Amino acid sequence: MSAQQVKIAQHQVVSIDYELKNDDGEVLDSSAGQEPLTYLHGTGGLIPGLEKALEGKAAEDELEVTIPPEEAYGEFNDSLVQKVTTAAFEGVEKVEPGMQFQAQGNNGELQRIMIVAVEGDDVTIDANHPLAGQTLHFSVQVRDVREATEEEKEHGHAH
Ligand code: ZN
Numbered sequence: 001m002s003a004q005q006v007k008i009a010q011h012q013v014v015s016i017d018y019e020l021k022n023d024d025g026e027v028l029d030s031s032a033g034q035e036p037l038t039y040l041h042g043t044g045g046l047i048p049g050l051e052k053a054l055e056g057k058a059a060e061d062e063l064e065v066t067i068p069p070e071e072a073y074g075e076f077n078d079s080l081v082q083k084v085t086t087a088a089f090e091g092v093e094k095v096e097p098g099m100q101f102q103a104q105g106n107n108g109e110l111q112r113i114m115i116v117a118v119e120g121d122d123v124t125i126d127a128n129h130p131l132a133g134q135t136l137h138f139s140v141q142v143r144d145v146r147e148a149t150e151e152e153k154e155h156g157h158a159h
Contacts, residue, residue, distance in 0.1 A: 005058045006058060006146065006147070008056060009041065011040065012041045012148065014041050014145050015037065016140050018030065018031050018138055020138055022137070023134070023135050038144075038158045041055075045158075049072055060142060061142045063142075065140065069133050069134060069135060073131040073134070081116070083124055084125055086118075086121045095115060100112055101113045
């Protein structure tokens with residue numbers, strides 16, 4: 001019995017194991033010890049550079065991909081670094097660097113905001129994605145590729 005090699009294309013449900021490193025070789029994220037990551041291909045479920053690299057691959061394929069910021073989480077945007085005052089954090093006992101908050105962006109989308117510095121009442125916040133401006137290095141093993149169900153296609157994500 002030989003399984004047909006299904007190639008990754010639009011509306012395939014794909015499962016991958018992966019390890020993500022930065023330029024310094026530091027591991028930033030990995031599926032090790034967890035279920036493989038499952039996504040619906042061609043719907044923006046993964047960063048563009050990774051979907052592009054996976055296109056046409058099949059189960060058991062392994063790949064090493066280097067993805068520049070513009071095909072990952074974008075360039076670092078200085079205008080997303082802003083100064084506010086501690087008054088903006090009403091109800092927070094101690095405002096400290098490293099804290100993360102969810103805030104509503106201009107288009108109503110949820111934005112993650114990180115406090116990068118606190119000096120007296122001045123708080124510097126950064127709404128860039130934590131991986132903005134970084135070149136990403138992925139090691140990927142394709143585990144499974146299958147046709148999406150009608151329901152998954154309708155929903156735009158894998159079940
Ligand atoms: Zn759904």
